[in-house]
Amino acid sequence: MQALPSLSKDIVLVGGGHAHALVLRRLGMAPLAGARLTLVNPGTTAPYSGMLPGHIAGHYERDTLLIDLHRLCRFAGARLIDGRATAIDREARELVVETGAGLLRLGYDILSLDVGVTSDMPALPGxxxxxxxxxxxxxxxxxxxxxxxxxxxxxxxxxxxxxxxxxxxxxxxxxxxxxxxxxxxxxxxxxxxxxxxxxxxxxxxxxxxxxxxxxxxxxxxxxxxxxxxxxxxxxxxxxxxxxxxAGGARAQDWLAATGLALNDGFVRVGADLRSVSDPAIFAVGDCAHFEPDPRPKAGVYAVRAAPVLEENLRREVAGTTPLQPFRPQRDYLKLISLGEKAALGEKLGLVASGDWVWRVKDRIDRAFMRKFTDYPAMAAEGVHDEPVLCAGCGAKIAPGALKAALAELPTPDRDDVVSLPGDDAAILAMEGDWQVITTDHLRGFTEDLALMTRIAAVHALGDVWAMGARPQAALASVTLPRMAPPMQARSMREVLAAASAVFRAEGAELVGGHSSMGAEVQLGFTVTGLRTEFPVGLDGAQVGDALILTKPLGTGTVLAGDMRGQARAEWVAAALASMARAQGDAARLLSTSHAMTDVTGFGLAGHLLAICEASGLGASVKLASIPLLPGAAELAEKGVRSTLWEENRLAVADRIALPAPAPAAADLLFDPQTAGGLLAAVPPGRASKLLAELEAAGFTAARIGQVMAGEVFVRVQ
Missing domain, CATH: 3.50.50.60 (FAD/NAD(P)-binding domain)
Known part of the structure; x- marks a missing residue:
């Protein structure tokens, strides 16, 4: 049996500057065996400085000068952490990162800094x-x-x-x-x-x-x-x-507290681009002070340093010495925009200007950016005899096959175990309380372990929230790729810290679980919850009830687009943020709903029909009222679908009526959702107040339709 490749070194690149972007591209072309690559950057795009004046002048759209770091990291097999580095614990070899979910401590074996400079002037009043x-x-x-x-x-x-x-x-x-x-x-x-x-x-x-x-x-x-x-x-x-x-380049303030040797705030590096005071840390670009031959702050030096940094990272992982020295050029061609489509060029004292110099500059700039739009190894992505297998809830077993298997389960013999039709959580009778218990797990779809953990935890809590219960306790099931023990420890710390934070914020405790190694990351949780009244089920919807959805649709489509290299970085970031959004506040507001479910793998249509079937009623839905994630409609127009989409559609095709012709957005009704929204049937007189309260709590909630009398059927308008 062939052994899985083992990861032995953590390489953390801090900052999506020009040098790091080029290093990642090169590592995507020739992967570095044994290394786990991580890029930490505040945001999922990085601007190319050479085209900024052209953008300010109106010659380039903003997207033209943005490097899509998410797509770049996917090409390089790296994980992208959307956060801002704030400190380095050099003794523990940990980078402290401020993310939207709080502080994250990332372990490293090799750290590289390419964080640029700032033109901020905090000491200047106003x-x-x-x-x-x-x-x-x-x-x-x-x-x-x-x-x-x-x-x-x-x-x-x-x-x-x-x-x-x-x-x-x-x-x-x-x-x-x-x-x-x-x-x-x-x-x-x-x-x-x-x-x-x-x-x-x-x-x-x-x-x-x-x-x-x-x-x-x-x-x-x-x-x-x-x-x-x-x-x-x-x-x-x-x-x-x-x-x-624009009053001069100033070093990032947080570097002063790292204990690294600095020159006027910039990291002093030797000929091999390593810190002169810490051989585990490299620095390139404007944040570095090249000690052997100090150079001006200019992007051209970062570009020239990239191949040397890549080679030295390879030698560090392999334990090969000596490292390669960086030899910056003495002079370089300076190309300066003149506002209109004209530029000035200067090198070795020779000067030229005019529109032809602009054309030269434009060709150079566009050639640089093409490195991050044309990835040769990605050209065939998504072109297979079989569809690319989606992760998240797109990897679930088809609804028809699952329903057939579940139908063969015997009904519970125990008096204290209640199994409601269509519900994923079991209900356990207790003295003075009802306990619900559910389990769920996901195949990883983002290399950011902490973020993936938060999404998996939120996803697993969905059934507890949907039943109006208070989360109580959780057990983790963690599968990690094969890696060296120190990396296992780092990874488990990331997973457990992120999971504990999610569950504690909802009043629950992470109390244990099981771990293993496998071919890919898989994360799951078994969760219990408590409710004094009998839990909210699927079967209580009443004629006239308003249907409220708490999150936008489209996670399966955006993730599928991402796997095929067709989703923009901001679309993926929005989808990940939506999935990681806990819904405890929404569940508490909706806890007296007549019926409620969480919209997950079988899509909005499948989960709505589950309410209809359990309640013996129909429903009407307004397509235009359904909130969608950024990019979901555009990807649907292109025919991008999750691998579970067709099975979801077939499972409900005879019980749903779509407008003719159906717009592409209608495809999203069958899109499998990961950590999707709550779908609640509430009295119509309370709908407006609930929507206002949900909006005030920060949810993109909407009234999408109503429950109707008649056969179990959904009409989409």
Whole structure:
């Protein structure tokens, strides 16, 4: 029997900068045996800095300059953690990450930093409240887009007259003028402008600023930023509707507390790109200070460092010495945008400018971005004789086969065990209380173990919530891929910490379980809950009841699209966030419903028909009222479906009427949901109040239809 490959080293890449993005692409082309790759980044996309001025000027759509880190990590076989690194515990070899669910401690054997710099000026009064730092780039681009669509008087002040500040000033002026405004753009600097350039290039840019009508204020220190002005130390006030901070690259503040050797806040690295004070940590890009030959902060050095970093990661995992040295070039071609589709180029003192230089720059930039849209190994993804097997609830056994098997189970002989038709949870009679017990597990569909655990826990709690019970206790069932014992310990800590947090937040305790190794991650939980009244079932719906759904549909379709490389990063992120959203608050609000279920593997249509069948009634649903996850409708239009979709549709085809012709969104009625919403039948007079309370609690809830008299049948309008 062939042994499964074993993982022995954890490589954690912190930051989705240019170097790390290229390293991941290279590792996707030639995987690194024995290593588990993790990328930690605040967000699932990373902007390419070379195209930012073009975006600000209106030449590129925002998506054009965003690297889809989710797709990149899937290509590289890496897990993506959406969170911000805040500390490094070097003694424990753990990275502390701030995520939406709280702090996460990630163990590492090798850590690499590519976290860039910031243009934030927290010490400048009023900057945090009234200005936008140019870095991080993604947040700045979003703020600029919002302003440029309604610029008011279009008065822009750029603090910092280096190359980046000049590019942004000219780009802002072009965009606002093209939109019909009469922009007033001012560059202000505490010293002299454009000192990083040679004389000829500097003179050419000064002339471009003059022709553009951009005011340049040099040798002027900014005293404070106000809501509508930048106030200088000499008392002058520069009127401003939008203030850009481009006053030099500053190191990320959290690096100061790492204990690493730093130079002005930047991580000091040797020729091999390792920290001079900790051989387990590498640093590249703008956050690094290259000790053997200090270089300016420029993306070109990060790009050139990527192959060296990749090779040294391979040698570290293999235990091969020595590591490869990085030899940065002495000079490089500087390409500077001039606002309109023109650019200036400078190298070795030679200068050229014009629209042809822009075309050269545009070709270079687009070629770089194609590295993260054209993945050769992914071209055949999803093209198989058999469909790609979905994970999550898309991997469930077909409803018809499951129903047939369950029908052969004997009815309970025990008086204290109640089994209701169609319900997944059993009901146990206790003195003074009813206990419900249920179990569920999922095949992993995200490499982020903590996030996958939260989703699995929320999913398993669904039947307890649907019965109106209070979660009580949970047992875990964990299958991990084959890995070395230290990595097993790290992984189990991630799983158990995430699970315990979910259950404790709902008043339950994780009390034990079972673990094993296998071919892939599988996570499951057995959960109990308590209820004083008899639990809510499927069979209590009444004619006229309003049908309320607490979460949007589309998880199966988005996950299927993700597996086929057709889902955008933000769509996947939204789906994962929805699945990880606990529903205890919603369940408490809906605990007096006439009937309730959680929408999971058999889709909205299957679970609604289960209520109808148990209650002996029909239902009417308004398709336009059903909330959908971002991207779900677009993927459905393309025919993207989970592998369980067809079986779900066939199982209810004779009991559901769709409009003719049925829109593509109707396909989502049969989409298997993972950790889906609660579906409740409530008295119509209470529906509006309940919806308002659910919305106030943060749920994307909707009234999607009503229960009808007549045969067990669902009509979709």
């Amino acid at each position: 900057f945090s409240e009234h200005a936008s730092p140019a870095k991080p780039l993604d947040a700045f681009a979003a703020r600029w887009e919002a302003f440029a669509t309604d610029p008011g008087a279009a008065r822009v002040v750029v603090i910092g007259a280096g190359v980046a500040g000049v590019e942004l000033a000219m780009a802002a002026r072009h965009r606002l003028a093209a939109g019909g405004a009469a922009p007033r753009v001012t560059l202000v600097d505490a010293g002299a402008a454009l000192t990083a350039l040679g004389g000829a290039a500097r003179a050419r840019l000064f002339e471009e600023l003059r022709k553009s009508g951009i005011a340049l204020v040099e040798q002027a220190r900014v005293e404070r930023v106000e809501a509508d002005a930048v106030v200088l130390a000499d008392g002058r006030s520069l009127a401003a509707d939008f203030v850009i901070g």
